[in-house]
Amino acid sequence: MISSLLGSRRPLARARLSVLATLALAAIAMLAIAAPVGAAFDAPWTGSGTGEEDGRLTVLSDGVSGIAQFNYDLPGSGDERLNSGEWTFETIAGAPGLRDIAWSYEGSHGRDQVTVGLEAFVFDGTSEEVFALVDDGPVDCCLPPFDAFTYSGSITVDVDEGDQFGFRMSGSYIDDDGSPDDNRSLEGTLTLDIARTDAFTVAVTPEAPSVVAGTTVTIAADFQPAGDGQELDFIYADLSPGLNYVPGSSVVGAGGSIAIDDPVVSEDRLTWAPEGGFLIDATDGLILEFDVAVDESYRAINEGLPPAAVEVSGVVGTFEASGIGTFEVTDPPSGTVALVQAVPLEGDLTGIVGTLLTSIDTPGTLQVNHSSSCVDGALGADTAELGTFELPGDEDGELFFALALESQAPPETGFVTASFGIGPESPCIVIGPDNDSWTRALPIELTGNAGIGDGYIDQAGQTRWYSFSVTPGAVATVTLSGLPADYDLAVFKDIRQAYTDLANPLEDLNRLSAEFAPSVFSPSVFSPSVFSPSVFSPEAYAPS
Structure with a gap:
């Protein structure tokens, strides 16, 4: 069904886009723009740690519909001793891929011998990978993190489905006078703005095979499913020099293969923007297919044979994805x-x-x-x-x-x-006579003042020459028949006699006669120097 491939249109918010298209790589850079969708892709985030039994921990947002946020708030002990705690905010990966996480950590860990720690981790059930983010203190008055602290940054982690990943926080202070107040507590808030950098995966083919200059190759941009149907307003492709769009595009999804209108072509840019947009099916994804022709002059256009690349990128809300396919462009095969x-x-x-x-x-x-x-x-x-x-x-x-x-x-x-x-x-x-120049014109024998000559024109720009004798003062009628197309016919006087008259002195005539002798097709003189393209050029013998 078409409805499974084309979704409803939504206004497209202004977004900052980064497109890589190096002309030296003869690239096709493609970009897909989409309407925003939710960021749910993993299990809800959960928090645990010191103060949990006393109800001092709060998951302010579990990340299902937006940011993930965790808070702890432990009052001071009221006696002269070390006050410390450790907390974990984590989730379970629902799909493999990268998690690009912007984080901010703020709060207060008192004023004396203050420490603050933050690390990210990924645990696959057997081994754990840890990434240190903050390790500050102990400090006293009056340097951070004394009294209050604020840290921020970003990290990208690579997870497999089922991996446990998240953040661990830690902190401490010493209450040295036994008088608890608002400045003697452990309080902190961790906020995570999570963008899944492969919310959908774009796989571009061909990958690695070589393509011969002068031939056509099919480009397939595969927007693979990410669990939720995702809408694309349009897709565009930038073709670098030497690559040309061949009319005929299609999309493949839940409803099979459906032909779509050709893109709008503006210089080297192709833009597909069908009414209703595109839909990346939650199960079957979406594949855009189109052909590009590799110019025969690819080497000259690009001053060599650089690899061609097809880069496809997409943005769905805060999600970003890209894929690239490369192929070598080679000259026509030797031979x-x-x-x-x-x-x-x-x-x-x-x-x-x-x-x-x-x-x-x-x-x-x-x-x-x-x-x-x-x-x-x-x-x-x-x-x-x-x-x-x-x-x-x-x-x-x-x-x-x-x-x-x-x-x-x-x-x-x-x-x-x-x-x-x-x-x-x-x-x-x-196979036939070599009457493609006037020097080898095929004689037509006249019987009863009439004669017939036949032959083939089987190459572009080719001419066939015929000769016949005419009595001075007679009228000659020449008729062409059996023609599959419109052919040109020219009738000349005796070209050889004109050459003879112009070929002075005598040695020039002898040289011309030797060059155009009937024995030219004998094996002994069948050489490239005699049969050079200039000798056979029809333009050399065109009527003046």
Whole structure:
């Protein structure tokens, strides 16, 4: 049910908030703000000690609905002797976690040889841990704690469920003249303002796994139950550079998973503030889930690869909680291949051209696979290995390769992919003519003044070139058909002849002719220097 996840709205009191978000850590800092609730989380506080049998001890507040407060008031004895006492104010932990306790201790232990002591303790049933807070005296006139005293401070103790914890007080004075009056007594009040720093626990995932730049990761902020339903007015997240919100958020609680509206995005801040707010269920808690995309340029944006962190914080009244999840952001795995061409060659050879992204300077195996079909960039069911080739690594990060791959039955058609080492398989490209520049335009034979040429455009920015003979003075009509999208068509005069006319002196023409000779796809010249990306760039041959 939605009502189990979304609670009624309450006015949000102004609060002081501390949010840690170090940009160098590529952090997502999240903060949850909530309406105040009661502070009951342990058993009621109880007091004991000297004067208990005479009814001189009073628990002014047991801490169930607010502060915890204890008082003792013992009159002087009226004779010349030591007057002393010890008192304990304690409770039983109802849940594991930290207890952040602000304390104040004030009173009067007389005027002569006055002592005051205060300590905190945690007892787990077997062993006890003690924390000294006050150890003052004995003193006479006229230095504290003479006549009256006031002490205050704070302490945080870590307890498990069922632990006995609290405070012990002690004090004494000497009534040296045997005349009891208001200044010869043991009187004190201990006041505790208790904030449970993990009133609810926020666990953030992922924790520790690595995320590859250019991929998406799901963030889960788990507000775990604390015994009472707790209302959150809103939750927000700050995304550091290189992390981007992916539309689609949901909350998971007692009613299962429910999609919620996307947050309001303001620069790098996301804010979820649904009408009615959120409710941390007393039993099932609340999980907020959303995706972030790690930018492919994460390294450049952050000048390296710092770990990413997701910090989630929440405030419910005086309760505070926070959690953090971290993950490493890594470059795409060594061995990411992008294929440019797959061309049938003479004999048992297939020309393969592409780039290899690698971060290691060690050799590895390039494996090329073939299939008769390609769906959404992946080969079909009849995938088979076409061949392998050993390539060196490149510590500079990118290696261009052009190779002639030998196989027993090289395919004339179909599709191929490639992978390097344990890296991912590349998207598939079509096997076919290499007519992606004007120098390798595919001839169309005209029969009866008509001819047909076909082919694939399978990569962004790719061009396919065709050539046919035209009788001077004739009219040429070119028609495109079978198009899945809007394609551009350009018709040129004889580009080669224009090049020949401009290529003077003769040695320049010879050099151009050698570079663009049909034998360029022979294995002996299948080298990266010849097949550099600039050679294949469509812009180099764009119409002017």
